[in-house]
Amino acid sequence: MDDMKIFTGRAHPELAKKVSDYLGIPMGRALMGNFPDGEISCKIDEDIRGRDVFIIQPTCPPVNDNIMELLVMIDSCMRASADRITAVIPYFGYARQDRKDEGRVPITAKLVANMITRAGTSRVLAMDLHAAQIQGFFDIPVDHLYAAPVIDDFIKQMNFTDDELVVVSPDEGSIKRALAHMVRLGGSLAIIDKRRSSAEKTKQAHVIGGQIEGRVALIFDDMISTGGSICGAAQVMREAGARKIYLAATHGLLVGGAIELLQKTPIDGLLLTDTIPLPQGKRIANLSIISVAPLLGEAIKRIHRNESVSRLFG
Numbered sequence: 001m002d003d004m005k006i007f008t009g010r011a012h013p014e015l016a017k018k019v020s021d022y023l024g025i026p027m028g029r030a031l032m033g034n035f036p037d038g039e040i041s042c043k044i045d046e047d048i049r050g051r052d053v054f055i056i057q058p059t060c061p062p063v064n065d066n067i068m069e070l071l072v073m074i075d076s077c078m079r080a081s082a083d084r085i086t087a088v089i090p091y092f093g094y095a096r097q098d099r100k101d102e103g104r105v106p107i108t109a110k111l112v113a114n115m116i117t118r119a120g121t122s123r124v125l126a127m128d129l130h131a132a133q134i135q136g137f138f139d140i141p142v143d144h145l146y147a148a149p150v151i152d153d154f155i156k157q158m159n160f161t162d163d164e165l166v167v168v169s170p171d172e173g174s175i176k177r178a179l180a181h182m183v184r185l186g187g188s189l190a191i192i193d194k195r196r197s198s199a200e201k202t203k204q205a206h207v208i209g210g211q212i213e214g215r216v217a218l219i220f221d222d223m224i225s226t227g228g229s230i231c232g233a234a235q236v237m238r239e240a241g242a243r244k245i246y247l248a249a250t251h252g253l254l255v256g257g258a259i260e261l262l263q264k265t266p267i268d269g270l271l272l273t274d275t276i277p278l279p280q281g282k283r284i285a286n287l288s289i290i291s292v293a294p295l296l297g298e299a300i301k302r303i304h305r306n307e308s309v310s311r312l313f314g
Contacts, residue, residue, distance in 0.1 A: 003083075004300075005028040005054070006020045006023065006027055006028055006056065007028040007053065007054070008055070008056045009030075009032060009055070010032055011059070011060060012056070012060070012276070012277045014274070015058075015275070015277070015291075015296075016056040018274075018291060019056060019088075021293075023297050023301060028053075029046050030043070030044050032069065032073075040065075042069075044073075044080050048077060051082055052083055053085045054086045054088050055077065055087055056090070057070040057073070057088070058090040058276055059093035060253065060275075060277070061253070061255065063093040075120060086121070086125055086303060087121045087124050088124075089124060089126045089127075090276075092130075092134065094108040094109050094111075094112045095109050095129055098137075099131075109134050114137075117139050122141075123140050123141040123303070124141070125143045125296070127145040127147060128145070128275075130223065145292075145295060145312070147250040147273050148181060151250070151271060151273065154288070155248070156185065165185060165188070165215065166187050166190050166210045166212060166215040166218070166242070167182040167188070167220070168189075168191075168237060169191045170233040174221060177220055177221075177222070178191070178220055190208065190210025190217075191207070191210075207236060207240055212240035212242050213240065213242075217242040217244070217246070219248070220248050220249070222249060222251065223249055223252070223253055225253045226255060226258050226261070227254070227256075231262060245268055247269070247271065248270075248272075249271075249273075250292075252278055254282045259281075263284055267286065269286045272289055274289050274292060274293070275292060298312060
């Protein structure tokens with residue numbers, strides 16, 4: 001893989017280093033900085049002419065800074081005559097703005113997809129997009145990875161039996177995700193009837209299906225942002241008599257009052273992947289961080305060799 005180069009911005013260099021270690025190749029040299037007025041500076045500090053370049057940069061908070069840094073790096077590589085540029089975006093910011101839910105609002109996910117494409121990107125590698133249709137916002141190939149098998153393998157090591165598990169969907173929109181987890185883990189399915197009172201506030205009303213009393217409840221979502229939905233679901237499970245409660249998500253944004261809310265919520269464990277960096281201030285008791293670096297590394301290897309990525313998921 002001598003003609004492959006892995007670069008990273010400043011969003012999550014730790015994850016990029018894990019990926020490069022998995023692939024057994026050194027990180028590419030890129031000099032990133034800021035001019036006195038705050039503008040981003042970038043220099044690719046090695047020859048990449050004719051190379052297959054992968055830029056690892058989740059567009060997590062500070063979202064706008066990380067998106068702009070990604071665009072600047074793509075442009076740098078394009079002007080340095082890279083043969084192919086793949087934007088590896090473990091977390092895609094603005095993904096929740098994927099439709100017009102009222103008049104005179106933007107579809108910002110499409111705008112960001114346009115910018116990434118026009119900057120010179122050849123293809124995109126993303127993980128657990130908030131809405132699967134975002135793949136269609138790009139006019140270039142998109143490989144969409146799922147962290148669920150990695151999370152489920154971690155849960156299997158806890159050695160819960162099939163008859164003590166209940167897989168919980170925190171709302172109606174996550175039923176398909178919960179079913180996929182149930183197929184791999186076993187157990188029964190329960191669905192929380194969530195009612196939204198505003199853009200920031202939700203109320204969990206009823207539990208549909210599933211025997212909860214004395215069971216181990218596994219509540220899955222694609223991301224935890226402010227934590228209101230998933231913590232509300234955990235509270236409902238506790239009131240329904242669950243013996244243990246575990247929350248699991250791919251993207252741990254943990255913004256606003258999420259940390260305080262999670263600390264007050266009666267849970268036995270929080271499982272997050274490392275698609276987004278988690279500083280010490282956001283690490284609570286019973287937190288487990290599961291690395292997706294091997295999955296990203298394997299996908300990058302397959303893209304480089306023009307092999308199937310979908311076969312990673314059977």
